[in-house]
Amino acid sequence: GENVEQHPSTLSVQEGDSAVIKCTYSDSASNYFPWYKQELGKGPQLIIDIRSNVGEKKDQRIAVTLNKTAKHFSLHITETQPEDSAVYFCAASTFHEKLTFGTGTRLTIIP
């Protein structure tokens, strides 16, 4: 089955700087890659996703890139703000739609 690895497990950045989280997947059949943000005591919130026919997608300060050949995808957050502090999860799925999650990155924005 699919295996998703995520790095780093923790990340601290100064407010205003950029943050990058990286994931690799193992199943070449995976074709959908969402990113979730989870705040304390809440469920995961979908923040951006990318499909395998696209190399990059942006939504305001958030962007995701996908390299199908290398089987890795990354989340980029620019101009970080205190409210970006949370745990971020990457995930991968095939047409069966169940999500396989990475182990999470705890992002801390330092004011």
Next chain:
Amino acid sequence: DSGVTQTPKHLITATGQRVTLRCSPRSGDLSVYWYQQSLDQGLQFLIQYYNGEERAKGNILERFSAQQFPDLHSELNLSSLELGDSALYFCASSPGTSGGREQFFGPGTRLTVL
């Protein structure tokens, strides 16, 4: 607010007991997924239902079962509970195969087994 609701928010019970967790998907969504989140195992897929039928199974224990009713709400039944079943249980919904693939998560049920 994702539009997915889960009850109860918290559940405390004893080993050997049985509990039922309930999920109502977003309006119009046909697929419901159940995930377990624990500190040592992370977010793990348990089971998926689509329009009342079981569609996919993950690492779900035989002591656990689920169903999706005609009104599309779903219930996850956990029986013969063990200490290791303590975790957050999330339900997610998506439109299904004919619609979008995005999964939207509910707020979760925190289960504590004493």
